[in-house]
Amino acid sequence: xxxxxGTVILGAAVGAVPAxxxxxxxxxxxxxxxxxxxxxxxxxGLSAEQAQQWRALQEQHREEMKPLFxxxxxxxxxxxxxxxxxxxxxxxxxxVKAVHAHRQRMQQEREAFQEQLKSSLNEKxxxxxxxxxxxxxxxxxxxxxGRSGRGPAPPQPIEG
Numbered sequence: 346x347x348x349x350x351g352t353v354i355l356g357a358a359v360g361a362v363p364a365x366x367x368x369x370x371x372x373x374x375x376x377x378x379x380x381x382x383x384x385x386x387x388x389x390g391l392s393a394e395q396a397q398q399w400r401a402l403q404e405q406h407r408e409e410m411k412p413l414f415x416x417x418x419x420x421x422x423x424x425x426x427x428x429x430x431x432x433x434x435x436x437x438x439x440x441v442k443a444v445h446a447h448r449q450r451m452q453q454e455r456e457a458f459q460e461q462l463k464s465s466l467n468e469k470x471x472x473x474x475x476x477x478x479x480x481x482x483x484x485x486x487x488x489x490x491g492r493s494g495r496g497p498a499p500p501q502p503i504e505g
Contacts, residue, residue, distance in 0.1 A: 389470045398465050406458045420444045
């Protein structure tokens with residue numbers, strides 16, 4: 346039973362640890378995010394004042410989130426170190442639970458930020474914004490290989 350629990354925790358930990366330091370590939374970085382932001386501004390039909398307000402909110406949010414991003418990196422690193430050091434299941438499980446709680450907190454922060462953005466929109470723009478978010482969620486569901494889309498899912502063993 347202990348071995349089964351350890352295996353389950355280990356499997357969850359490995360699945361919860363994204364690559365800690367990935368090199369930036371083509372199409373990543375500020376340029377891509379900036380283009381996406383401009384496209385969203387155009388899609389929503391934001392006025393110059395609304396666009397300026399959004400940029401200010403985004404910059405403020407980015408600065409407020411920096412410590413949380415660092416905290417997440419440190420938590421993921423802790424899981425990696427616990428696994429590599431062969432720590433007991435309890436220590437690994439606690440580290441994984443901390444990463445999970447941090448991800449939930451980040452999601453709450455993102456949702457609160459989106460509500461701030463929506464507060465400056467009229468009803469038609471809010472509808473478009475919700476449609477945009479729904480389309481992004483649907484697009485993410487088509488990926489194989491996990492949240493980051495790092496390739497196809499590994500082959501499954503053949504039973505028989």
